[in-house]
Amino acid sequence: MTFEEALIEHCSPTLAGVKPASLFRFCPRDSALFARRFLALRQQFAARGLRLVILKGCRRTGSYLLYLYRERDLAEVLGRREHRDFLRAMGYTPWEAPASVWRRNSPTRSASFWAILWMT
Numbered sequence: 001m002t003f004e005e006a007l008i009e010h011c012s013p014t015l016a017g018v019k020p021a022s023l024f025r026f027c028p029r030d031s032a033l034f035a036r037r038f039l040a041l042r043q044q045f046a047a048r049g050l051r052l053v054i055l056k057g058c059r060r061t062g063s064y065l066l067y068l069y070r071e072r073d074l075a076e077v078l079g080r081r082e083h084r085d086f087l088r089a090m091g092y093t094p095w096e097a098p099a100s101v102w103r104r105n106s107p108t109r110s111a112s113f114w115a116i117l118w119m120t
Contacts, residue, residue, distance in 0.1 A: 021069035
């Protein structure tokens with residue numbers, strides 16, 4: 001499956017504006033081709049209000065955990081009181097940043113999250 005096919009299969013609701021975000025795993029056959037396609041698509045998506053980020057890469061399998069989201073829609077969802085209350089009950093705290101990004105109170109869990117935020 002190509003990267004584009006994986007995006008369509010796993011992210012159609014986000015691409016169509018039906019849901020604010022999609023999370024999926026992709027294992028490229030050609031890492032160099034994947035890197036080029038990822039960067040090109042990330043730029044194209046940004047022009048349309050979408051963000052595409054790599055949350056994690058696995059050295060053993062060569063796969064990636066990717067997240068595609070609509071920043072405005074995600075901010076709206078996370079800004080709702082019932083969602084904030086739920087996230088607080090689950091141990092998350094608000095962090096003032098674009099799209100009201102939330103992080104877990106765990107240094108080991110948030111280290112990769114912060115690294116990705118700075119890379120994107």
